[in-house]
Every structure is written in C-alpha cells, then in structure tokens.
Amino acid sequence: MGMITNITQGFSPSRRAVLAGGGAGGLVLAFSFAGKGAAADGPAKLNAYVQIAPDGIITIVSKNPEIGQGIKTSLPMLIAEELDVDWANVRTVQAGNDPQAYGRQFAGGSMATPLHWDQLRQVGAAGRAMLMAAAAADWSVDVASLTTEPGVVVHAASRRRATYGALAAKAATQTAPELSSLKLKDAANYRIIGQPIPQVDTAAIVTGQPLFGIDMRLPGMLYAAYEKAPVFAAKVAGADLAAAQAVKGVRKAFVVEGGTELDGLLPGVAVVADSWWAANKGRQALKVQWADHPTSSQSTPGYAGQARSLVAAKGGKSLRSDGDVEAALSGSAKTVEADYFYPFLSHATLEPQNCTAHFHDGKMEIWAPTQLPEPGRQLVAKTLGIAPENVIVHMTRSGGGFGRRLMNDYMVEAAWIAREAGAPVKLVWTREDDMRHDFYRPAGFHHFRGGVDSAGNITAWANHFVTFGEGEATARSAGMAATEFPAQFLPNYKLDVSMMPLGVPTGPLRAPGSNAIAFVVQSFIDELAHAGGVDPVEMRLRLLAQSSGGAFDAERMAGVVRLAAEKARWGKTTLGPRQGQGIAFHYSHLGYFAEVAQVAVAQDGTVKVEKVWVAADVGRQIINPLGALNQIEGSVIDGISEMFGEITIKDGQVEQANFDTFPLLRIADAPVIETHFIKSDNPPTGLGEPALPPVVPAVTNAIFAATGKRVRSLPLKASELAAG
Amino acid sequence: MAYELNVNGVTMNADVDPDTPLLWVLRDTLGLVGTKFGCGIAQCGACTVHADGAPIRACMTPIEAIGDAKITTIEGASALEVGARVQKAWSELDVAQCGYCQPGQIMSATALLSQNPAPTDDDIDAAMAGNICRCATYVRIRAAIKRAAGQEA
Ligand code: FES
Ligand code: FES
Numbered sequence: 001m002g003m004i005t006n007i008t009q010g011f012s013p014s015r016r017a018v019l020a021g022g023g024a025g026g027l028v029l030a031f032s033f034a035g036k037g038a039a040a041d042g043p044a045k046l047n048a049y050v051q052i053a054p055d056g057i058i059t060i061v062s063k064n065p066e067i068g069q070g071i072k073t074s075l076p077m078l079i080a081e082e083l084d085v086d087w088a089n090v091r092t093v094q095a096g097n098d099p100q101a102y103g104r105q106f107a108g109g110s111m112a113t114p115l116h117w118d119q120l121r122q123v124g125a126a127g128r129a130m131l132m133a134a135a136a137a138d139w140s141v142d143v144a145s146l147t148t149e150p151g152v153v154v155h156a157a158s159r160r161r162a163t164y165g166a167l168a169a170k171a172a173t174q175t176a177p178e179l180s181s182l183k184l185k186d187a188a189n190y191r192i193i194g195q196p197i198p199q200v201d202t203a204a205i206v207t208g209q210p211l212f213g214i215d216m217r218l219p220g221m222l223y224a225a226y227e228k229a230p231v232f233a234a235k236v237a238g239a240d241l242a243a244a245q246a247v248k249g250v251r252k253a254f255v256v257e258g259g260t261e262l263d264g265l266l267p268g269v270a271v272v273a274d275s276w277w278a279a280n281k282g283r284q285a286l287k288v289q290w291a292d293h294p295t296s297s298q299s300t301p302g303y304a305g306q307a308r309s310l311v312a313a314k315g316g317k318s319l320r321s322d323g324d325v326e327a328a329l330s331g332s333a334k335t336v337e338a339d340y341f342y343p344f345l346s347h348a349t350l351e352p353q354n355c356t357a358h359f360h361d362g363k364m365e366i367w368a369p370t371q372l373p374e375p376g377r378q379l380v381a382k383t384l385g386i387a388p389e390n391v392i393v394h395m396t397r398s399g400g401g402f403g404r405r406l407m408n409d410y411m412v413e414a415a416w417i418a419r420e421a422g423a424p425v426k427l428v429w430t431r432e433d434d435m436r437h438d439f440y441r442p443a444g445f446h447h448f449r450g451g452v453d454s455a456g457n458i459t460a461w462a463n464h465f466v467t468f469g470e471g472e473a474t475a476r477s478a479g480m481a482a483t484e485f486p487a488q489f490l491p492n493y494k495l496d497v498s499m500m501p502l503g504v505p506t507g508p509l510r511a512p513g514s515n516a517i518a519f520v521v522q523s524f525i526d527e528l529a530h531a532g533g534v535d536p537v538e539m540r541l542r543l544l545a546q547s548s549g550g551a552f553d554a555e556r557m558a559g560v561v562r563l564a565a566e567k568a569r570w571g572k573t574t575l576g577p578r579q580g581q582g583i584a585f586h587y588s589h590l591g592y593f594a595e596v597a598q599v600a601v602a603q604d605g606t607v608k609v610e611k612v613w614v615a616a617d618v619g620r621q622i623i624n625p626l627g628a629l630n631q632i633e634g635s636v637i638d639g640i641s642e643m644f645g646e647i648t649i650k651d652g653q654v655e656q657a658n659f660d661t662f663p664l665l666r667i668a669d670a671p672v673i674e675t676h677f678i679k680s681d682n683p684p685t686g687l688g689e690p691a692l693p694p695v696v697p698a699v700t701n702a703i704f705a706a707t708g709k710r711v712r713s714l715p716l717k718a719s720e721l722a723a724g
Numbered sequence: 725m726a727y728e729l730n731v732n733g734v735t736m737n738a739d740v741d742p743d744t745p746l747l748w749v750l751r752d753t754l755g756l757v758g759t760k761f762g763c764g765i766a767q768c769g770a771c772t773v774h775a776d777g778a779p780i781r782a783c784m785t786p787i788e789a790i791g792d793a794k795i796t797t798i799e800g801a802s803a804l805e806v807g808a809r810v811q812k813a814w815s816e817l818d819v820a821q822c823g824y825c826q827p828g829q830i831m832s833a834t835a836l837l838s839q840n841p842a843p844t845d846d847d848i849d850a851a852m853a854g855n856i857c858r859c860a861t862y863v864r865i866r867a868a869i870k871r872a873a874g875q876e877a
Contacts, residue, residue: 067822069821070821198815199818202820205820206820207802208756208797208801208827210757212760212823214757214760214761275753276748277745277752350768350857350858351762352762400821400824400859630818635860636860637862638860659765664856665862666855667849667857670860670866
C-alpha cells in the first residue's frame with residue numbers, strides 16, 4: 001500500500017532532530033547536568049528539554065518509555081509546574097534513546113518519580129529563570145523585581161508583561177542558571193502537580209490512532225514470524241523450508257543460528273512475507289527438527305520433588321541468623337511448620353512482543369516497545385557486529401510492560417531478520433510465542449517454622465527458601481534479601497537458601513520478589529497470629545513496634561496498617577457465612593502499603609474478592625491523582641489475577657500457550673477498590689508496583705477467615721476451598 | 725482473491741487469501757491499525773469490531789465470511805452517536821493505562837449501549853466478558869460505560 005504509519009512523530013534518536021522539528025524562532029532550553037553527588041557520566045546524570053514556540057506552545061520532552069504507567073504525562077508535569085505554564089499549552093513528545101542527552105532511560109522499579117522529582121522541577125525552574133533574565137534585560141530592570149504568571153513574565157512596578165513565546169528567542173541566549181540558585185515553588189502554589197490530569201495520549205488511544213510498536217509501518221515493509229524451539233535455546237538440527245517458501249506471499253525463510261544466552265538471539269527459523277498472515281502461515285508449514293537439549297527433562301513436578309528433598313536435607317546456605325531460633329522454638333508455647341509454594345507466571349503484556357527494524361546505509365534503525373532501550377541497542381550491536389553508534393533505537397508506546405520489556409530478545413531477533421531480509425521488517429510474535437518465550441516470575445518454595453509464646457508474641461521465625469540457580473548465581477529475580485521483613489523485627493530469625501538448576505528464563509515481573517515474598521511472609525504471620533490467639537492486625541502492629549532497624553520505617557508502615565483496618569471497619573463489620581476479611585502489608589519500591597481484602601467463598605470453593613481497601617504512604621505529594629489511582633487499582637487487580645493462573649513446565653517446555661490456559665481476570669471479577677493516602681512528610685515515590693504485593697496475602701488471609709482453610713500454595717484451587 | 729469491503733462507510737479493496745482474518749486485512753492491507761492483535765483465538769477482545777453493528781472478533785473472522793456486512797472499526801467509532809459518547813466518557817475518566825485493549829473495549833461498550841442504553845452491572849459484565857484488560861482498568865471501564873449511559877454512579 002506504500003502507506004506510512006508514523007508513530008514516531010516527535011520521537012528522535014538525537015537531540016538535534018528533536019529540536020530541529022520546532023520551527024523557526026523556537027526556544028530550546030537544553031540542560032545537561034549531573035545529579036547531586038553523581039559522577040559526571042554516572043547513572044544519576046539527567047538531561048531534559050523544553051521548547052517554547054512564539055505562539056506560546058510549550059513542547060516538553062518525556063525522557064522515559066511509556067508502558068502504561070503514565071510517565072509521558074507525569075514527568076512533563078514536573079517541568080511544566082516550575083516553568084510556570086498552563087498545562088493546556090503543553091505538548092509532550094517522547095524522547096529517542098539518547099543516554100548522552102537524557103541520562104538513563106528506562107521503565108522499571110517504580111523509580112521515575114523518586115529519581116526525577118527534584119531534577120525535573122529544577123529543569124522547569126531553570127527555564128523560568130532564563131525567561132525572566134531575558135525580560136529583565138529587555139526592560140533594564142532587576143530580575144528580582146519580576147514574577148511570573150502561567151506563560152507570562154510580569155514586572156508589577158511598571159505593569160509590563162511579556163509572554164514566554166515573545167521572550168523565548170532571547171531567553172535561549174541566556175546562560176543556564178546554577179541549579180543551587182533556583183528556588184522551587186511552595187507546594188501550596190502548585191497549579192499542575194496534584195491535579196487530576198488525563199494522559200497526554202488519551203485522545204489518540206480512544207480513537208485508535210497508531211501509537212504502539214505493533215502499529216509501525218514503513219514503505220516497503222515486510223512482515224516476519226519467528227519459530228524457536230519449545231525447549232529454551234535448543235538448536236536447529238534440521239529444517240525443511242520448502243513448504244514455507246511455497247506459501248503465497250512468503251519471500252524468504254531461513255535458519256538463524258543464534259546463541260545460548262537466554263536473553264539474546266536464540267536459534268530458530270524466520271519466515272519473511274508480504275503480510276504477517278502469510279509469514280505466519282509459512283511458519284506453520286515449516287518442518288523443524290530441534291536438537292536435544294540438557295534441560296528437556298525438567299518439569300514442574302520435578303522441581304517440587306527436588307525442593308522437598310532439599311528441605312528434608314535441612315541444608316541450605318545461611319543468609320541470616322539472628323539469636324537462637326532452635327532454642328526459641330523449643331521454648332515456645334506453640335509452633336507452626338508450613339510449606340509454601342508459588343508458581344511461575346507469565347507477563348502476558350496484551351501487545352505481544354514485536355519490533356520493526358530497517359538496515360540501511362550501514363545503520364540499523366529500530367522501532368521497539370521497550371522498557372530498556374540502551375541495553376537493547378548494545379545487544380543488537382554486539383550480536384550483529386555493528387558499531388553501537390550505528391544502531392538507532394526509537395522508543396514506541398508499549399502495550400503493557402510489567403517487566404517483560406526490560407529484555408530485548410525480540411529487538412535483536414527483528415534486527416537480525418531485517419538485515420538478512422534486506423528490507424524493513426516488522427516482527428510480530430503470536431500470543432503463543434509470547435507466553436512460551438517469556439522471562440517468567442520464578443516459582444519458589446518456602447519451608448517455615450515459627451513459634452509463639454503464651455501471650456501470642458512471635459518467638460522465632462525460620463525460613464528455608466528453595467529457589468533456582470547454580471553455584472553462586474541465583475536465577476534472575478529469584479533471590480531474597482537478607483533484610484527482607486521480618487528480619488530485624490524478631491530477635492530469633494533465620495533465613496537459609498537452597499538452589500536447583502533451571503533451564504527456563506526468569507525475570508522481573510511487576511514488584512519482582514515482592515509479588516511472591518509478600519504472599520508467604522504475610523500469610524505465615526497470619527498463621528502465627530491465629531496460633532497465638534492474637535488478632536491479625538494487632539499481631540502486625542506488635543511486630544512493627546519491635547523494629548531494630550529493618551528495611552523500612554516501621555512507624556510509616558504501622559500508619560497504613562491502622563488506616564487500612566480503620567477504613568475496612570476491621571473487626572466491626574458483620575460478615576456472612578463463608579465471607580471474611582484479611583489484612584497484609586508490604587514495603588517495596590519505597591512505598592508503604594497495607595490492604596484489607598474482603599472475600600466470599602462459594603460452596604463450590606469459588607473465590608470472589610468483593611472489596612479491597614488500600615492504605616498507601618508514598619510521601620507528601622501525589623503528582624497526578626488520576627494516574628495514581630489507576631496504577632493502584634490496576635496493581636490490586638493484577639495481583640488478584642496472578643492468584644488464578646500458573647505457568648507449568650513439562651519436558652523443559654512451557655505447557656500454557658494462550659489466555660485459555662493462562663487466564664487473566666475479567667471485568668466481572670474485579671472488586672470494588674477504595675484507596676486512602678497518608679501524606680507523610682517524605683519525598684514522593686512511585687506507584688507502578690508497590691500496591692500489588694500485599695493484595696495476594698490479604699486475599700489468602702481473608703479466605704482463611706471465611707473458610708478456616710489456609711492457602712499455602714498458589715494458584716487458588718476451588719476444589720481445595722469447597723465447603724465440607 | 726479480490727474483496728470489496730465497506731469499512732467505516734468507505735469502500736475498500738483487498739486482494740488476499742480467503743482465509744485471511746479480517747484483523748490482518750484491516751491492519752496490514754488497509755493500514756487501519758487501531759484494531760489490535762492480542763491472542764488470535766477470540767479470548768481477549770482486542771480485535772473487536774462491528775459487523776452491521778454487532779461486535780465480532782476480527783482475529784477469528786476470515787474475510788470470506790464478511791460478505792457485504794458493514795464493518796465499523798475504532799477509527800470509525802466517532803461517527804456513531806453512541807461511539808462518540810463512549811469515547812468521551814473514556815477520555816473524561818482517563819480509563820486507559822497502556823491503552824492497548826481500549827479500542828476493543830470501546831467497540832464492545834459501544835455495541836452494548838447501542839442495544840441496551842441502560843445496562844445493569846450484570847449486563848456490563850456479560851457484554852464486556854470477552855475483553856481482557858491486562859492493565860486491569862476494569863473499575864474505570866465500568867464507570868465509563870455508566871457515564872456514557874448517563875447513569876453516573
Ligand atoms: S485478538 Fe481477537 S480476541 Fe484476542
Ligand atoms: S489499558 Fe493496558 S491492556 Fe487495557
């Protein structure tokens with residue numbers, strides 16, 4: 001069709017190009033400075049860009065990838081606030097991958113707010129100072145006698161006013177001020193920060209405009225499908241390409257040798273065609289023999305068996321040992337021993353992995369929905385033997401991330417195939433590819449022993465964690481910190497870890513580590529509370545009162561626990577038969593969250609989460625309440641959804657392939673969610689992840705309250721929760 | 725095979741194999757990429773479009789089955805009175821997170837409200853059951869449907 005869908009309008013691989021698009025007379029304020037205490041080229045280095053057109057339209061570059069966390073709106077809000085402009089006059093554009101201009105660009109760890117809260121407000125304030133300096137020079141007045149209103153510099157004494165648009169050209173010639181000289185606004189004077197501001201791309205989203213990686217189109221573009229071995233990293237032993245090549249529309253089919261690194265280019269067979277449907281048909285016609293692979297005997301029951309042996313052997317490396325757990329256990333009034341399990345999970349971003357690549361003029365140009373563009377660029381450069389400066393990565397909007405797109409395997413596949421095809425190529429994975437070639441949330445096994453004294457206080461806590469890894473190397477995202485709660489809240493505490501080998505790729509899934517650890521820790525606290533005859537809220541407050549350091553501020557956590565309990569009318573709500581409330585808290589990503597879930601468990605064991613109360617402390621300022629609530633509600637439902645699905649391994653392969661076998665929660669099962677914030681006097685922190693972990697144990701604890709049945713293994717199984 | 729399609733009131737031509745799903749004809753042949761690919765097996769609803777006003781999953785509908793049905797995609801939703809209302813409610817409540825599922829959600833909601841201007845919660849659950857939102861914006865999807873129906877909670 002020769003039609004180009006330009007989803008990268010305003011995207012740019014370089015600062016020059018971003019700025020060149022601004023039109024004549026535009027002001028470009030370019031900032032490049034190191035963050036406090038950081039080395040000049042260290043990871044805290046930050047750059048941001050503001051452009052003001054003569055008509056007063058402000059263009060603000062958003063440096064990080066947008067994956068649905070709302071960053072393309074919230075980061076520019078910080079700049080716009082201190083620049084002092086009307087949000088209605090702000091346009092935001094997505095930055096290209098350009099670490100020299102923008103520092104580290106990534107979507108992960110809920111880190112954008114804490115990393116940019118001060119820096120991007122300073123960027124805005126610096127721009128405002130330059131506009132005021134320009135007006136002061138024009139009017140020959142002291143800059144201290146000037147103020148601003150949104151988009152206008154004002155000299156009250158002479159009643160003179162000049163718009164930012166009129167001052168822009170001159171302001172661009174001013175020296176950028178010392179950041180330390182900038183006075184930032186009082187929160188009481190905010191006009192943008194704290195306002196419920198819709199996402200900048202909302203209009204494009206609701207009208208179906210091209211935005212996502214998968215929407216990319218280039219002139220002469222071909223489409224690719226890529227078949228990989230179901231056993232991870234198995235090599236191609238033989239391939240009959242003839243039937244694929246005979247499919248109408250197929251241009252080329254070829255074997256890709258690939259390597260052995262699970263997050264790199266894996267072996268496979270590529271089919272390139274005039275349409276994706278033809279490429280996929282060709283791919284289905286392939287006959288590929290895969291080489292034997294040493295991990296092809298691995299299985300989910302096999303892992304469970306190994307874990308049982310490792311627990312029985314009482315081995316394990318000690319990660320932490322405080323006090324004397326064994327003595328405390330034998331002196332306890334009651335002890336509890338419990339085995340917990342959680343399964344592998346898939347990210348299942350709704351937009352399957354995809355990438356468009358074009359090798360031209362010695363350069364590899366890439367359009368990718370990625371959370372981590374720069375390592376993708378390096379991976380492509382290394383794998384294809386192209387100098388990194390000749391690899392250009394454009395970030396597109398991502399149809400979900402959740403950590404999946406921190407890996408750039410699909411990017412290197414597209415680049416390799418495009419070079420081989422000699423044309424621009426869009427690689428699109430099927431859902432089956434996506435679910436069977438993920439970097440899964442690692443499964444895990446925890447053997448707990450704990451005790452309580454006659455007053456119901458916890459006396460000792462031992463956790464033997466069985467996870468995956470070999471030698472000294474833990475599988476990605478499969479570790480547990482020695483500081484993880486309740487370490488440093490109990491005098492007798494120990495954590496041991498054992499590992500077994502794994503051939504399945506793992507990686508961070510939204511609130512990595514926490515999304516699993518919160519389940520087991522907060523459930524076992526509940527077990528000990530019931531063993532000791534102590535109310536679960538009371539038990540948690542007692543524990544929090546015993547902080548001797550620890551990974552977080554126990555007072556802040558106690559605050560959200562009390563608030564969640566109060567809002568849910570904990571202990572005061574009249575509940576029906578098989579209806580119950582459960583509470584849990586968790587600290588992650590600098591955020592303090594406590595949640596109460598109310599569930600009803602049907603006679604047949606079906607669990608319905610009716611309502612969730614969320615109490616959150618993420619500091620003194622919610623930057624965009626509209627986005628903040630959306631993230632919290634999404635995290636809560638995401639967490640509940642994760643309790644109903646699992647990825648299992650058989651013969652070294654993933655058994656699930658699509659949403660029929662790996663279900664995601666649907667609208668009828670979404671609970672009512674009530675969110676309350678504590679505005680503590682702390683710097684604002686991120687909301688992409690920390691609301692998720694507590695909901696899982698809040699629900700399982702509520703199931704116990706409703707049925708007397710303790711869920712120690714996920715996913716939830718109705719058969720185990722049925723009445724009788 | 726040459727097919728003549730009526731998409732959003734415009735006659736369009738596509739020369740594709742008869743078994744090609746409407747989804748790929750829209751996206752790759754006609755360049756209408758608003759309709760999304762999520763699963764390919766009618767499980768997620770990302771590909772929802774209307775055929776003569778009824779919601780269908782374009783990923784499982786071969787082009788040979790379209791006949792002379794009038795197809796409406798997200799790109800044509802604003803031209804429908806109900807569609808425009810639904811889009812407005814979606815914008816006002818800022819329903820989307822990543823936004824990828826939302827064209828399908830909006831097409832399903834538009835079909836629901838066209839047939840049932842005052843849906844109950846159960847009606848909403850039934851009509852929207854086929855649309856997954858991985859970002860889990862369900863709370864706002866429900867609220868936006870009610871807003872579009874003029875029955876603000
Ligand atoms: S893509 Fe058609 S229902 Fe999922
Ligand atoms: S908004 Fe991301 S899938 Fe619905």
